[in-house]
Amino acid sequence: MGRLRTQLGFLLAALVAATAAIAVAAPFSDAMRGNTPIVDEPTPPPLQNQENNDVRRVRSHPMQPPTIPHKIDGYQLDRTVNRCLFCHARTRIEETKAIPLSVTHYMDRDGSVRGDVSPRRYFCTQCHVPQDAVKPLVDNRFEDFDTASQRAAPAKPAKR
Ligand code: HEC
Numbered sequence: 001m002g003r004l005r006t007q008l009g010f011l012l013a014a015l016v017a018a019t020a021a022i023a024v025a026a027p028f029s030d031a032m033r034g035n036t037p038i039v040d041e042p043t044p045p046p047l048q049n050q051e052n053n054d055v056r057r058v059r060s061h062p063m064q065p066p067t068i069p070h071k072i073d074g075y076q077l078d079r080t081v082n083r084c085l086f087c088h089a090r091t092r093i094e095e096t097k098a099i100p101l102s103v104t105h106y107m108d109r110d111g112s113v114r115g116d117v118s119p120r121r122y123f124c125t126q127c128h129v130p131q132d133a134v135k136p137l138v139d140n141r142f143e144d145f146d147t148a149s150q151r152a153a154p155a156k157p158a159k160r
């Protein structure tokens with residue numbers, strides 16, 4: 001019993017040493033922060049030009065909030081003024097030719113359709129974002145619904 005304990009103790013000590021060595025060898029690095037230590041504030045990358053081609057993007061699945069295909073620089077969006085609704089509200093689209101908000105934006109939490117935009121959908125940029133033509137900071141293997149559902153199903157394991 002005593003011997004086993006000593007052996008376990010050695011193993012633990014070796015593990016701790018190995019972890020410490022790795023921690024020392026690899027300096028902190030992160031795709032978003034670079035080498036800036038956690039306690040410091042990194043300098044943000046310069047702002048890019050927002051996509052402004054007016055081409056609506058395909059959605060990855062039916063309930064994806066569509067991305068914004070136009071610039072929103074300087075659009076006021078706060079408690080008193082909603083610049084987005086100036087164009088996108090049901091009552092404004094005849095004049096502005098903007099895409100009308102879908103009916104979900106007029107539903108309250110019980111699913112009743114109201115005459116005006118639901119407070120739950122007032123702050124548009126909570127869900128809708130403009131796009132920049134930049135290289136993604138972090139790799140990802142996301143596939144939209146159509147790609148994923150068309151990919152051949154993985155081969156079934158052979159029957160035993
Ligand atoms: C000056 C009018 C105007 C304003 C203000 C405006 N939009 Fe738009 N928006 C449009 C028009 C017109 C389109 C149709 C595509 C295009 O021409 O860019 C559009 C398209 C969109 C789309 C794409 C919808 C889809 O189905 O692909 C989204 C999302 C959107 N706007 C969100 C916003 C948000 C959020 C704001 C406020 C931050 C905003 N818009 C302010 C006119 C406007």
Ligand code: HEC
Nearest residue numbers: 063064065084088099100101102104121122123124126127
């Ligand atoms: C809580 C998230 C959320 C908020 C807030 C929100 N939206 Fe949406 N929006 C969605 C989702 C999800 C969809 C796609 C499903 C749908 O049409 O309901 C959508 C769809 C849209 C569409 C496309 C409609 C269509 O029929 O193609 C427009 C335009 C739009 N939103 C504009 C806005 C504007 C402008 C605001 C702010 C007044 C806003 N949204 C606030 C989630 C949101």
